[in-house]
Every structure is written in C-alpha cells, then in structure tokens.
Amino acid sequence: MGVAVIKLKNPPVNSLSLEVLTEFVISLEKLENDKTFRGVIVTSDCPGIFSAGLDLTEMCGKSQAHYAEYWRAVQELWLRLYLSNLVLIAAINGVSPAGGCLMSLTCDYRVLADNPKYNMGLNETLLGIVAPSWFKDTLVNTVGHRTAERALQLGLLFPPAEALRVGMVDQVVPEDQVHSTALSVMAQWLAVPDHARQLTKNLMRKPTADRLVKQRDADIQYFLRFISRDSIQKSLRVYLDKLRQKKG
Numbered sequence: 745m746g747v748a749v750i751k752l753k754n755p756p757v758n759s760l761s762l763e764v765l766t767e768f769v770i771s772l773e774k775l776e777n778d779k780t781f782r783g784v785i786v787t788s789d790c791p792g793i794f795s796a797g798l799d800l801t802e803m804c805g806k807s808q809a810h811y812a813e814y815w816r817a818v819q820e821l822w823l824r825l826y827l828s829n830l831v832l833i834a835a836i837n838g839v840s841p842a843g844g845c846l847m848s849l850t851c852d853y854r855v856l857a858d859n860p861k862y863n864m865g866l867n868e869t870l871l872g873i874v875a876p877s878w879f880k881d882t883l884v885n886t887v888g889h890r891t892a893e894r895a896l897q898l899g900l901l902f903p904p905a906e907a908l909r910v911g912m913v914d915q916v917v918p919e920d921q922v923h924s925t926a927l928s929v930m931a932q933w934l935a936v937p938d939h940a941r942q943l944t945k946n947l948m949r950k951p952t953a954d955r956l957v958k959q960r961d962a963d964i965q966y967f968l969r970f971i972s973r974d975s976i977q978k979s980l981r982v983y984l985d986k987l988r989q990k991k992g
C-alpha cells in the first residue's frame with residue numbers, strides 16, 4: 745500500500761544531531777516526491793529509546809554559526825514533518841523526551857508501547873531551558889491549552905497510561921504489537937482519498953506552521969541569544985554531566 749518505514753538509528757539514544765536532522769529531511773523529501781509512497785511509519789532502531797530529543801552536544805560549547813545552522817535544521821525537520829502530505833504514524837517503541845516527543849507530535853497518529861519506562865513529554869524546563877513557541881503550539885494542538893500549560897511548566901514526562909489519558913498518544917498497545925497496530929491504523933488513514941485528507945490536514949496545521957515560517961530568521965536570532973547565555977550554557981553542561989555520571 746505504499747508505506748515506508750523510517751527507523752531512527754543513532755545509537756546510543758537516537759539524539760537528533762545535525763547529521764540525523766539533515767538525513768531525516770532528505771529521506772522525507774525523497775518519499776514526498778516518490779508518488780508510490782502515501783504513508784510513513786516513524787520508529788526507532790534503538791532498543792527502549794524512541795529519541796532522546798535534540799542533541800545537547802550540538803547546543804553546548806559551539807560557535808554562533810553552528811547554533812544557527814543547527815536551529816535552522818531543527819526548524820526544517822519540524823516544518824517538513826508537520827506539513828507533510830504523507831500520512832505519518834509514530835510507532836513509539838521507547839522513551840521520548842523533549843525533541844523526541846515533539847517529533848512524534850508532528851505525526852498524524854501515535855501508537856505507544858505499553859512499557860512504564862517509556863515516558864514522553866516536553867521536559868525542557870527541567871533542563872533550565874524553554875520550549876520554543878512552535879514546540880508549545882504543537883503540544884497545545886494535540887492535548888489542549890490547560891494540559892499543555894501544566895505539562896510545559898512542570899516539564900512533565902508522561903508514562904503510557906497518562907499519555908493516553910491526556911491525548912498525547914492515540915493508542916497504547918503491548919510492545920510486540922506496536923508495528924502491526926501502526927500498519928492497521930495506516931490502512932484506515934489511507935482509505936481516505938489523498939487530496940481531501942491532505943487539504944484537511946493543511947487546513948488544520950498551516951496557521952501554526954505559518955507562524956514559524958513568517959519569522960524563521962527572528963526565531964533563529966532568538967535561539968542564538970538564548971543558547972549563548974552563560975547561565976543556559978551552564979545549565980546544559982550540568983545536565984550533560986549528570987547524564988554522563990549516571991554510569992559512574
């Protein structure tokens with residue numbers, strides 16, 4: 745039925761490095777242009793981890809030019825995913841904090857594996873950073889304003905049952921059924937004529953995407969100012985050190 749599978753593979757935690765973002769965008773563009781494909785299942789090849797989100801090492805101790813290039817790549821992937829003409833289904837087979845969660849929220853439907861370790865949410869505040877307005881918009885459009893406000897301020901990571909309750913995911917299924925469920929949901933979505941579904945998706949999502957498109961450069965400048973602050977760099981270094989010391 746013309747369904748591709750994009751399996752994220754950047755061990756150990758599928759962090760979204762500049763290279764991963766760039767390759768993801770290229771793969772999506774190829775699929776969009778190949779009319780034999782109508783749907784994509786986005787999943788992970790790293791056991792227990794859907795994606796650890798943005799690669800913190802790309803945002804720490806690098807040059808302004810690097811930050812700008814990185815942030816443009818983050819914007820680009822979000823725009824491509826959010827406005828994709830393809831049916832996108834996230835088969836979430838692992839934990840998905842921050843950017844990992846955002847990536848799944850851009851999809852049309854989310855199936856999450858029923859494992860209490862597989863938390864998901866936008867936890868930026870816990871790192872001492874702030875989710876940009878378009879991350880916030882994506883969450884609000886999925887779970888509503890009140891739930892998003894509370895989740896964003898507290899940096900909540902939801903276990904599967906909670907994620908389902910607040911509408912962050914559409915289905916929670918046993919781990920070994922995530923892929924087959926994504927495939928059967930895909931069949932249902934592909935039963936709708938493409939042109940009608942695509943125009944409807946555009947109607948729902950374009951106003952949100954346009955807000956970023958209209959101010960992409962300003963958004964990059966804002967990110968540069970924010971990420972270059974000494975206090976933010978310090979927060980990121982402390983957080984990364986904590987992650988690294990977990991093993992020791």
Ligand SMILES: CCCC/C=C/CC(=O)SCCNC(=O)CCNC(=O)[C@H](O)C(C)(C)COP(=O)(O)OP(=O)(O)OC[C@H]1O[C@@H](n2cnc3c(N)ncnc32)[C@H](O)[C@@H]1OP(=O)(O)O
Pocket residue numbers: 756757759793795796797798799800801839841842843844867868871873874875876967970971984987988989990991
């Ligand atoms: C205006 C500014 C807005 C910026 C927006 C940012 C959005 C984001 O996405 S920020 C990233 C937020 N991500 C997280 O908070 C997740 C952090 N990681 C974890 O919680 C855990 O790693 C995990 C639950 C995903 C996996 O745990 P596990 O025990 O299996 O692995 P670890 O031992 O913790 O990690 C292995 C290895 O990977 C490094 N790492 C983990 N996450 C990241 C990351 N997001 N970026 C870069 N590197 C990461 C971790 O430091 C370990 O490295 P070493 O092997 O060198 O010790």
